[in-house]
Amino acid sequence: MGKLVLRTKLCDMLGIEYPILSAGMGPNLLGEETGAPVDLVVAVSEAGGLGVLGASGYSIGEMRDAIREIKSRTDKPFGVDILLPKNIVELEEGAGSGETPLSELLRSLPQGHQDWIKKVLADLDLPEVDIMVKMDTTTLRPREAIKVCLEEKVPLFCAGLGNPGFMVEEAHANGIKVLAITGNTKNARRMAQSGIDLLVAQGHEAGGHTGRIGTMALVPACIDAAYPVPVLAAGGIGDGRGLAAALAMGCVGVWVGTRFLATEEAGALDVIKKHIVEASDEDTRVSTMFTGKTLRSITSKFHTLWDESGLEPLPFPLQMLVSSYLLAAFIRAxxxxxxxxxxxxxxxxxxxxKPAREVLEEMVGEAVDILQHRLPENVITS
Ligand SMILES: Cc1cc2nc3c(=O)[nH]c(=O)nc-3n(C[C@H](O)[C@H](O)[C@H](O)COP(=O)(O)O)c2cc1C
Incomplete structure (x- = not known):
């Protein structure tokens, strides 16, 4: 059989073969390997999609090194994803440099949160842990991170949080396309008007930070709200059926996270990949426990502890200090x-x-089969 063809306007815009982007997925909260590291980016881009580096937990230097490594391993287009918190200036003024022990940072948190951490350690007989926290991550220094992306002329800049409209002009001057992610139509409209090139409409089903609207309702509404900015669908897309459905709704492509996290090249810990494979559709839930923003993860006993604590989450990204400390202790124990x-x-x-290439090729193969055969066989239109 010859090579499969599945092209949309997105392929022309980005210079790729298939309209599939692997989502930017930052590191676990311990700052260990990012969910979407160089290996995954290279694998997806080499397979004809576009791999996006999850750079949200990297230091500025680590991100630059990763970008250069991608360039040395593939000449295909790729993307870089960082988060743009609302309070950028405040964060950057407060951010230090190098690394600081997490235990030291915890002392600046409200007493109630500190006491709760101690109680959990005592109740579960967990070890005291000390991990070092990077103080110059792209999330804490987004303006510096943007500068590096501009200097490195990354083909696609992706803002996982926030509106990147303010940097579009400079990005375009450097030949960079800009993508933003939304979970509602209000932001879809606002972002589209700010000059971005591509919009991801990410539904409630999605892993990681997520909004309240389901993908099926969100995507067509965002296509209307963002017109003429092209829209990619995200949230719940794991095979060719999801891809074909997104294209049928009018999307130019898909942005796929969890399915690419469960690949050989993804950076997640083995225990995380195992949990995904073992999980049923009912085994995830949304909580503010991890980062202070609504985030979907596999349900665990950590959720029960947090629900019973009666505490309010700290604002993003401070809540990550609380969850990171306990996660480190759980993993250690x-x-x-x-x-x-x-x-x-x-x-x-x-x-x-499985390998990322296999995920991508199966997704394309199934979508092509649906569009060419299964739909015409199933549906009578005249
Ligand atoms: C482990 C994990 C980490 C994530 N980290 C980020 C991130 O750092 N930046 C971002 O824009 N989105 C992040 N996301 C969201 C994804 O980019 C994507 O929007 C989402 O996974 C799509 O839904 P799906 O998981 O159903 O495919 C993350 C998702 C997961 C599963």
Whole structure:
């Protein structure tokens, strides 16, 4: 059989073969390997999609190194995803440099949160841990991170949080396309008007930070709200059926997270990949426990502890200090049932860990089959 063809306007815009982007997925909260590291980016881009580096937990230097490594390993287009918190200036003024022990940072948190951490350690007989926290991550220094992306002329800049409209002009001057992500039509309209090139409409089903509107309702509404900016669908897309449905709704492509997290090249810990494969569609939930913003992950005993604490989450990204400390302790004590992977409802559809190329090729093959054969066989239109 010859090479499959599945092209949309997105392929022409980005110079890629298939309209599939692997989503930017930042590191676990311990700052260990990012969910979407160089290996995954290269694999997806080489397979004809577009791989997006999850750079939200990298230091500025690590991000630059990763970008250069991608360039040395593929000449295909790729993307870089960072988060643009609302309070950028405040964060950057407060950010230090180098690394600081997490235990030291915890002392600046409200007493109630500190006491709760101590109680959990005591109740579960967890070890005291000390991990070092990077103080110059792209999330804490987004303006510096943007500068590096401009200097490196990354083909696609992706803002996982916030509106990147303010940097579009400079990006375009450097030949860079800009993508933003929304979970509602209000932001879709606002972002589209700010000059971005591509918009991802990400539904409630999605892994990681997520909004309240389901993908099926959100996507067509965002296509209307963002017109003429092209829209990609995200949230719950794990195979060719999801891809074909997104294209049928009028999307130019898809932005896929959880399915690519469960691949050989993704950077997630093995225990995280295992949880995704074992999870059913009912095994994820949304909580503010991890970052202070609504975030979907596999349900774990950590959720129960947090729900029972009666505490309010700290604003993003401060809540990450609380959850990171406890996650480190759970992992150190091998308490897997407390370690919930960031993952979407589509986990229920994922039964194996395989190479990213295989995921992509199967997705394309199934979508082509649906569009060419299954739909015409199933549906009578005249
Ligand atoms: C482990 C994990 C980490 C994520 N980290 C980020 C991130 O750093 N930046 C971002 O824009 N989105 C992040 N996301 C969201 C994804 O980019 C994407 O929008 C989402 O996974 C799509 O839904 P799906 O998981 O159903 O495919 C993350 C998702 C997961 C599963």
């Amino acid at each position: 091998n308490k897997e049932e407390y370690v919930g992977a960031f993952a979407g409802q589509v986990s229920g559809l994922i039964k194996d860990i």
